[in-house]
Amino acid sequence: NRAAFNRGWYLMRMGKLLEGHKLLDRGREENVFGNKPIGSHFPIWHGESDSIVLLNLEAGIGDQIHNVKYAKDIAAKGNRVVVSCSSEVAEIVKDAEGVSAVVQHEAALGVYHDFWVPAMSAVVSLDYEFEDLDGSAFLPCPTVKPHEGFRIGLRWQGNPKFEHAQRRLFPPELLFDAVKGFDCISLQKGEGEQHRPDWVREVSLDTWADTAKAIASCDLIISSCTAIAHLAGGMGVQTWTVVPFVPYYLWSLPGEKTPHYDSMTLFRQTTIKNWITPFEEITKRLDQYREA
Secondary structure (H helix, E strand, C coil), X not given: XXXXXXXXXXXXXXXCHHHHHHHHHHHHXXXXXXXXXXXXXXXXXXXXXXXXXXXXXXXXXXXXXXXXXXXXXXXXXXXXXXXXXXXXXXXXXCCCCCEEEEEEHHHHHHCCCCEEEEHHHHHHHHCCCHHHCCCCCCCCCCCCCCCCCCEEEEECCCCCCCCCHHHHCCCHHHHHHHHCXXXXXXXXXXXXXXXXXXXXXXXXXXCHHHHHHHHHCCCEEEEECCHHHHHHHHHCCCEEEEXXXXXXXXXXXXXXXXXXXXXXXXEECCECCECHHHHHHHHHHHHHHHHC
């Protein structure tokens, strides 16, 4: 199963989204998504209409934010979509397009449903290829006070519990050197906060709703492969994501653009353990805003 899971990533890189995802699903048997099965005895949804469909968001917070985008596709077929998720992101995903109701994971089986979808397999249920993906915003962007100048939100480190966390961890000073001189706010919470320079301002990140407001106040988000990148991309905010040499499956297609988020640009590590190239490119791209 683990070998099939890894081959799924390879097939996606070759442009075979559906075939790759079917193999990626084999990883569920190895607990790669880190969630226990919800135990629903109802059938998995495969395109039926006029039904109540439970979309069970799986894996980490970033995956849950990303996969709620498929609620609108399921709802478009005439269904009511109930989302089950981790409690901390309920306030975010409840406003996603296509969502009728939200329930915490622990209470999912208490909600009636005709069908359900394990969200990491939503592409399989929808029978999608890359050309079927919709990269437009699916989360509302909070209204915030206007500001002067060009503001950048920074996230330089993700969840250290993620299996491949070390692969996506870059020296934070590379990011700070690239953005010095701009109005910057920190979107870093928990592990990694100690690296924040004094000139990068702190803002309230107590809840994910607070974080969404902070993102909405920015003209650009620069992040490693984290939930912040998914939230900003889902809101349609311009986002630059720094991607490791061996990328997460969502970034498997080559190039700097991704069909998953129209507003996102990918800056890729080209050599293992060397982050110089992507940050040189980021610095170069930021020059247009310095000159403006």
